[in-house]
Amino acid sequence: MSSALRPKRLLLVGGGHAQLFVLEALARVRVPGIMVSLVTPDVFQTYSGMVPGWMAGHYALRDCQIDLRPLARAAGVDLVIDTLARLDGDARCVQLASGRRLGYDLLSLAVGSETDTSWLELLGDRLLAVKPLPDFCAAWPRVLAAALQRPGLRLAVVGGGAAGVELALAARAAFAARQLSAEVSLVSSQQGLLPGRPTSARRYAMRALSRAGAHLHVGPATSVDDGLLLADHTRLKVDCVIAATGARPPAWFAASGLARDASGHILVDACQRSVSHPEVLVAGDASARAEPGLERSGVHAVRAGPILAENLLAILAGRPLTSARPQRRTLYLLSCGSRRAIAMWGNWSLEGRWVWYWKRWIDRRFVRRFTRSDPRPQVAPPRQEQAR
Numbered sequence: 001m002s003s004a005l006r007p008k009r010l011l012l013v014g015g016g017h018a019q020l021f022v023l024e025a026l027a028r029v030r031v032p033g034i035m036v037s038l039v040t041p042d043v044f045q046t047y048s049g050m051v052p053g054w055m056a057g058h059y060a061l062r063d064c065q066i067d068l069r070p071l072a073r074a075a076g077v078d079l080v081i082d083t084l085a086r087l088d089g090d091a092r093c094v095q096l097a098s099g100r101r102l103g104y105d106l107l108s109l110a111v112g113s114e115t116d117t118s119w120l121e122l123l124g125d126r127l128l129a130v131k132p133l134p135d136f137c138a139a140w141p142r143v144l145a146a147a148l149q150r151p152g153l154r155l156a157v158v159g160g161g162a163a164g165v166e167l168a169l170a171a172r173a174a175f176a177a178r179q180l181s182a183e184v185s186l187v188s189s190q191q192g193l194l195p196g197r198p199t200s201a202r203r204y205a206m207r208a209l210s211r212a213g214a215h216l217h218v219g220p221a222t223s224v225d226d227g228l229l230l231a232d233h234t235r236l237k238v239d240c241v242i243a244a245t246g247a248r249p250p251a252w253f254a255a256s257g258l259a260r261d262a263s264g265h266i267l268v269d270a271c272q273r274s275v276s277h278p279e280v281l282v283a284g285d286a287s288a289r290a291e292p293g294l295e296r297s298g299v300h301a302v303r304a305g306p307i308l309a310e311n312l313l314a315i316l317a318g319r320p321l322t323s324a325r326p327q328r329r330t331l332y333l334l335s336c337g338s339r340r341a342i343a344m345w346g347n348w349s350l351e352g353r354w355v356w357y358w359k360r361w362i363d364r365r366f367v368r369r370f371t372r373s374d375p376r377p378q379v380a381p382p383r384q385e386q387a388r
């Protein structure tokens with residue numbers, strides 16, 4: 001069939017936050033003459049914001065997961081359970097882990113990021129990276145089982161950012177709920193806890209760790225065969241290390257031919273289009289903007305969702321695209337394990353039990369929005385500016 005006659009192929013890869021908005025939009029607006037597939041390793045998309053709450057026993061795992069099947073069905077999208085292994089941006093095709101090849105006319109990537117564990121490799125099977133989340137969620141019950149069998153199990157969380165703090169506090173809460181004597185240490189970089197966050201929030205986090213009985217070690221650590229060598233040259237012997245050590249892009253980005261920033265993430269413009277391959281749109285942790293200072297977070301991935309969805313539909317319909325400038329200030333809510341949480345906004349922060357209930361409301365609302373069998377939007381999309 002000549003390419004002018006065949007339907008346009010829209011390929012969605014990864015069920016990340018922004019892709020959920022694409023599925024929602026495709027269910028609302030049926031575009032004639034397109035074939036849409038979604039490649040995802042799993043039928044469930046795990047919502048990271050609730051994972052610490054699951055560890056702490058506040059949620060069942062299923063509460064933190066979005067089933068992609070009804071969303072895909074409602075959107076008329078063919079679900080392909082597989083993993084993208086190679087992308088050839090110039091040839092406009094992908095190769096999946098199964099060996100299957102798929103061509104596309106328009107590609108939407110929301111594949112997130114990986115945990116950078118390169119400097120912890122010596123730990124071997126003691127190392128547990130927080131991403132991919134499904135692997136982490138499969139492994140965490142085994143850590144709990146080991147702690148049950150072995151009193152005094154030593155767990156270290158490496159990474160003093162928001163995820164590291166939440167994971168350390170969630171682990172403490174999980175052990176305390178089972179009256180286990182397991183020890184939890186949090187190892188941060190030289191910059192200490194929550195770098196770049198308000199001093200008050202860092203104090204709240206410090207207080208939460210001390211209240212929970214978790215030990216904090218500040219300063220760069222390296223991995224040794226039986227644990228971590230800390231900045232003060234003491235050896236922290238561990239049975240398990242959870243790595244929350246920051247995001248790195250998947251290795252296959254490098255050979256994609258797509259323009260990337262210095263850290264290897266795919267450079268996009270204000271419309272979420274790859275700056276080198278405009279038929280590729282990227283959102284969430286996988287993407288990078290030319291202007292510096294934009295964090296990788298679920299909040300930004302969610303904000304990019306309506307723009308990604310709108311622009312895919314606009315390209316298919318030949319309409320002008322919509323652009324958005326990411327907000328510099330973002331509300332972050334950090335759970336402290338014991339049904340308390342810290343809220344951060346610019347230089348401002350608050351801590352308390354009610355913050356945890358606020359976070360719970362926001363998180364559950366997000367999951368519920370995409371769990372409906374009738375996936376119509378429940379939240380008004382943000383205001384957008386017209387690019388051209």
Ligand SMILES: Cc1cc2nc3c(=O)[nH]c(=O)nc-3n(C[C@H](O)[C@H](O)[C@H](O)COP(=O)(O)OP(=O)(O)OC[C@H]3O[C@@H](n4cnc5c(N)ncnc54)[C@H](O)[C@@H]3O)c2cc1C
Nearest residue numbers: 014016017048049083084111112163284285297298299301
């Ligand atoms: C414990 C923890 C708690 C966090 N809490 C918060 C929070 O409260 N607020 C906040 O803003 N941020 C939070 N974050 C950060 C947040 O997780 C990320 O910034 C966010 O998940 C990025 O979203 P995304 O949509 O880009 O990717 P993801 O949510 O990671 O989704 C990517 C999807 O793509 C799939 N995928 C990956 N590779 C492939 C492939 N090759 N082929 C096909 N599919 C693929 C994955 O399976 C996954 O389903 C937290 C992170 C962690 C680790």
